[in-house]
Amino acid sequence: MKLIYVASPYAGDIEKNTEFAKSACRHVMNEGHAFFASHLLYPAILDEHQPEQRQLGLDMGIAMLSRCDELWCYGDHISLGMHLEIEEAIRLGIPVRRVMEQENGFAIGRVKNHAPAEAPSLALGMV
Numbered sequence: 430m431k432l433i434y435v436a437s438p439y440a441g442d443i444e445k446n447t448e449f450a451k452s453a454c455r456h457v458m459n460e461g462h463a464f465f466a467s468h469l470l471y472p473a474i475l476d477e478h479q480p481e482q483r484q485l486g487l488d489m490g491i492a493m494l495s496r497c498d499e500l501w502c503y504g505d506h507i508s509l510g511m512h513l514e515i516e517e518a519i520r521l522g523i524p525v526r527r528v529m530e531q532e533n534g535f536a537i538g539r540v541k542n543h544a545p546a547e548a549p550s551l552a553l554g555m556v
Contacts, residue, residue: 431462434497434518436511437504439468443477453503453528456535465493468510491517499524501537 435457437450450469457464467490475482487510494500500518502511502525518525528535 431498432496433457433462433464434494434500434514434523435464435466436500436502436514437466437468438506438508438511439472440508440510443472449504453501453535456503456528457501460537462498465497467493487513490514494518494523495521497523499526501526501528503528503530503535505529 454464471486
């Protein structure tokens with residue numbers, strides 16, 4: 430069983446985006462894998478309206494990414510946070526898949542092959 434890092438939008442319409450993220454996680458499970466969704470975990474504990482705490486949540490998510498087998502990017506919009514997650518996955522050599530919502534569920538794209546990027550600077554120095 431692979432561990433899949435789920436990336437999807439969170440900010441903006443948080444209620445709608447949270448439900449979409451839950452659907453994405455259910456999709457990962459239905460594909461036979463385990464998931465990690467930092468944007469469903471950390472906002473339940475941290476205050477998203479406090480910049481330091483929001484950044485801590487982003488940093489901890491990035492720290493967990495290295496333990497995942499793949500990153501699956503859900504939705505037709507890539508937020509800044511998702512972009513950072515994708516760049517870090519590429520830098521680490523973790524396969525990135527685009528997953529698009531369709532009428533009858535989700536469609537998983539092929540692995541994206543990109544050149545490695547520089548490591549993001551983590552606000553709190555977490556690795």
